[in-house]
Amino acid sequence: MREVAIVAFGQSDHRRDSAEVSEVEMLMPVLHEVLDAVGLRAGEIDFTCSGSSDYLAGRAFSFTMALDGVGAWPPISESHVEMDGAWALYEAWTRLLTGEAETALVYSYGKSSPGDLREVLTRQLDPYYVAPLWPDSVSLAALQAQALLDAEDAEDTVADERALAAVAARSRTAAEDNPHAQVTGSPPPEALLGDPYLVRPLRRHDCPPVGDGAAAVVLAAGDTARRLCHRPAWIRGMDHRTEAHSLGVRDLTRSPSTRLAAERAGAFEAPADLAELHAPFTSQELILRRELGLGEGVRVNPSGGALAANPMMAAGLIRLGEAAAAIHRGAADRALAHATSGPCLQQNLVAVLEGDVL
Amino acid sequence: MTPAPSPEVLQAPLIVEFPFTRSLGPVQSAFLTGLRTRTVLGVRTTDGRVLMPPVEYDPVTADELSDLVEVAPTGTVTTWAWNPAPRRGQPLDTPFAWVLVRLDGADTALLHVLDAPGPDAVRTGMRVRIRWAGERVGAITDIACFEPYDGAEGGEAVPHSGEFTDPVTGIVAPARLDYTYAPGRAQSRYLKALADHTIRGERCPSCRKVYVPPRGACPTCGVATDEQVEVGPRGTVTTFCIVNIKARNLDIEVPYVYAHIALDGAGLALHGRVGGIPYEQVRMGLRVEPVWSEDSRYPDHYRPTGEPDADYDTYKELL
Ligand SMILES: [Zn+2]
Numbered sequence: 001m002r003e004v005a006i007v008a009f010g011q012s013d014h015r016r017d018s019a020e021v022s023e024v025e026m027l028m029p030v031l032h033e034v035l036d037a038v039g040l041r042a043g044e045i046d047f048t049c050s051g052s053s054d055y056l057a058g059r060a061f062s063f064t065m066a067l068d069g070v071g072a073w074p075p076i077s078e079s080h081v082e083m084d085g086a087w088a089l090y091e092a093w094t095r096l097l098t099g100e101a102e103t104a105l106v107y108s109y110g111k112s113s114p115g116d117l118r119e120v121l122t123r124q125l126d127p128y129y130v131a132p133l134w135p136d137s138v139s140l141a142a143l144q145a146q147a148l149l150d151a152e153d154a155e156d157t158v159a160d161e162r163a164l165a166a167v168a169a170r171s172r173t174a175a176e177d178n179p180h181a182q183v184t185g186s187p188p189p190e191a192l193l194g195d196p197y198l199v200r201p202l203r204r205h206d207c208p209p210v211g212d213g214a215a216a217v218v219l220a221a222g223d224t225a226r227r228l229c230h231r232p233a234w235i236r237g238m239d240h241r242t243e244a245h246s247l248g249v250r251d252l253t254r255s256p257s258t259r260l261a262a263e264r265a266g267a268f269e270a271p272a273d274l275a276e277l278h279a280p281f282t283s284q285e286l287i288l289r290r291e292l293g294l295g296e297g298v299r300v301n302p303s304g305g306a307l308a309a310n311p312m313m314a315a316g317l318i319r320l321g322e323a324a325a326a327i328h329r330g331a332a333d334r335a336l337a338h339a340t341s342g343p344c345l346q347q348n349l350v351a352v353l354e355g356d357v358l
Numbered sequence: 359m360t361p362a363p364s365p366e367v368l369q370a371p372l373i374v375e376f377p378f379t380r381s382l383g384p385v386q387s388a389f390l391t392g393l394r395t396r397t398v399l400g401v402r403t404t405d406g407r408v409l410m411p412p413v414e415y416d417p418v419t420a421d422e423l424s425d426l427v428e429v430a431p432t433g434t435v436t437t438w439a440w441n442p443a444p445r446r447g448q449p450l451d452t453p454f455a456w457v458l459v460r461l462d463g464a465d466t467a468l469l470h471v472l473d474a475p476g477p478d479a480v481r482t483g484m485r486v487r488i489r490w491a492g493e494r495v496g497a498i499t500d501i502a503c504f505e506p507y508d509g510a511e512g513g514e515a516v517p518h519s520g521e522f523t524d525p526v527t528g529i530v531a532p533a534r535l536d537y538t539y540a541p542g543r544a545q546s547r548y549l550k551a552l553a554d555h556t557i558r559g560e561r562c563p564s565c566r567k568v569y570v571p572p573r574g575a576c577p578t579c580g581v582a583t584d585e586q587v588e589v590g591p592r593g594t595v596t597t598f599c600i601v602n603i604k605a606r607n608l609d610i611e612v613p614y615v616y617a618h619i620a621l622d623g624a625g626l627a628l629h630g631r632v633g634g635i636p637y638e639q640v641r642m643g644l645r646v647e648p649v650w651s652e653d654s655r656y657p658d659h660y661r662p663t664g665e666p667d668a669d670y671d672t673y674k675e676l677l
Contacts, residue, residue: 019367019369019538019540020367020540020542020543020546021542021543021574022540022541022542022543022544022545022573022574023542024542024573024574024575025542025543025544025574025575025582028574028575028580028581028582031580032581042579042580055535058372058374058535058537058539065573067577068573068574068575068576068577068580069575069580070580071576071577071578071579071580071581072577072580073577073578074578113538114372114537114538114539114540115535115536115537115538116535116536118445119445119446119447119535120535123533123535127378127380127531128380128382128386128390128498128529128531129411129468129469129498130469130498131531131533132497132498132499132529132531133447133448133449133469133470133471133498133499134445134446134447134448135448135456135469136445139439139441139456140456142439142440142456143437143438143439143456143457143458143469144437145439146437146438146439146482147436147437147482150437150482197440197442197477199439199440199441199442199456200439200440200442200477201439202439244417244418245413245417246409246411246413246417246466247458247467247469248410248411248436248458248460248466248467248468248469249409249417249466249467252437
């Protein structure tokens with residue numbers, strides 16, 4: 001199979017509100033950053049793929065405006081997913097695997113600040129039985145968290161509220177080293193437990209910040225990747241799977257789609273030293289760790305993860321980018337990257353990235 | 359180069375509101391019609407499980423399903439979340455618990471809400487029953503909510519024909535989302551200038567083309583447009599069409615002319631209505647200028663300037 005690698009990654013600073021810039025104005029510096037990193041101009045990229053959502057923007061075909069930022073004239077080969085950019089990366093990866101393209105630009109962005117994100121996300125739910133009740137995204141995650149707490153009670157293990165708080169504290173403390181993060185630093189877990197519930201059993205620290213941001217990566221195949229990047233992050237495998245639509249059909253304490261995607265991506269063939277997990281809620285990290293079989297030896301979300309910055313439609317792509325960047329700078333040799341989309345870990349994508357041993 | 363002024367951020371409310379009209383398949387139709395008569399239907403899968411709420415295809419086997427069964431209006435909470443601050447559109451306006459409830463006779467759970475005095479009154483495994491809405495129309499909200507229940511457990515699911523008189527065949531799902539629209543730097547500058555009856559474009563630093571209205575990026579070069587350029591006010595009709603159908607809520611007599619107008623100094627044409635001239639006399643090359651109605655923040659229309667028509671070669675690149 002053709003070798004394909006992530007050769008550049010860039011992201012914006014993630015902020016609660018970026019009203020002073022339009023989507024394309026927010027995105028453009030990030031596009032320039034990744035193109036500059038590999039010394040390519042927009043017109044030299046073979047394939048461009050993006051991820052975003054009209055519901056965040058409140059406007060139809062909003063992605064077409066952002067296309068101005070990539071120099072879409074004269075016409076380019078381009079595609080878009082109404083989803084997290086991780087899935088745009090998947091599409092671009094398959095395009096490179098077929099040999100149709102040698103390089104690809106993948107970007108995604110989302111501005112949550114114009115709307116009420118918890119309400120906006122209800123529009124992705126089953127329109128007959130669920131959406132008319134307007135269950136907001138935090139409440140759905142709280143149902144999943146409670147299911148996990150109840151199950152762990154029964155199994156007499158440690159997924160209690162303190163374990164959730166520990167995930168939050170570790171993530172946001174790690175984010176102090178991430179200049180792009182929206183939320184950094186945390187009191188110790190014990191102190192967090194004194195906070196009121198947002199939607200019980202979730203407290204504010206269990207939930208991701210709401211914010212605006214953008215990310216971009218450049219993919220390249222084979223020798224082109226070696227030419228563009230000192231240490232390419234080779235994509236050894238990638239797969240994505242989805243669960244049953246109805247929450248009441250699923251065991252919310254498990255994520256079989258993550259497990260299956262990881263298996264098909266080759267995640268279990270050798271241990272990873274780093275994992276970037278897209279777990280917007282603390283309880284979801286515990287579920288993902290179990291499905292991916294991550295032991296204590298694996299560094300999880302040294303970037304701070306989605307608990308430190310969760311720009312909708314970009315946070316999953318950022319997990320792939322952060323994992324790749326760790327390989328680029330020699331901070332990891334084999335990394336897992338995970339992205340999710342939809343309520344309660346509805347869809348999951350897992351990629352295995354490796355650097356050449358230098 | 360004129361340095362770009364640092365614009366205050368323009369913002370305006372943007373309401374996106376739509377009534378989605380959706381048709382129902384046979385299973386969803388039976389389920390929602392059933393709720394109208396306080397009958398709760400599930401569907402039996404080919405391997406014997408009862409899915410409630412019912413769906414037309416098995417999420418595990420993808421088998422088509424139609425074997426309807428009636429389940430009890432009582433059930434067990436399988437997980438819950440206490441919501442101290444109800445939001446617009448949610449079923450109760452006092453604090454409540456979101457719950458997944460497995461009704462007696464069913465193997466899967468329904469998402470709804472539970473009316474309870476507080477979080478301490480809720481736990482996984484608690485028994486609940488449906489509280490019906492007073493007025494039922496054939497929608498999931500015919501279940502007003504669940505309430506605590508300590509009576510007898512319902513029995514097994516029993517077969518049901520799914521037949522009702524006057525079945526519900528569709529739902530109307532109103533949706534409203536409120537946004538605060540912010541157009542960003544380039545469009546804010548454009549709109550602020552427009553309010554002063556000035557039309558301002560932005561020049562690409564690379565290809566030198568002047569974009570109007572500017573969107574902040576040159577789509578050819580993929581770089582920010584930054585240099586402010588005043589364009590017009592006069593311009594040339596490059597192409598046009600004659601509109602013969604009156605749009606709803608639009609107070610303009612038909613027929614009228616809608617045109618591409620290349621303002622002097624602009625690198626591309628913008629759209630505008632042409633007035634002040636009989637529609638059949640509008641032509642390519644016609645020289646026009648904007649007309650601002652009183653207090654208007656944008657040109658109402660463009661009218662002829664009386665100049666000789668522009669030569670085709672001067673605007674042929676701007677069609
Ligand atoms: Zn240009």
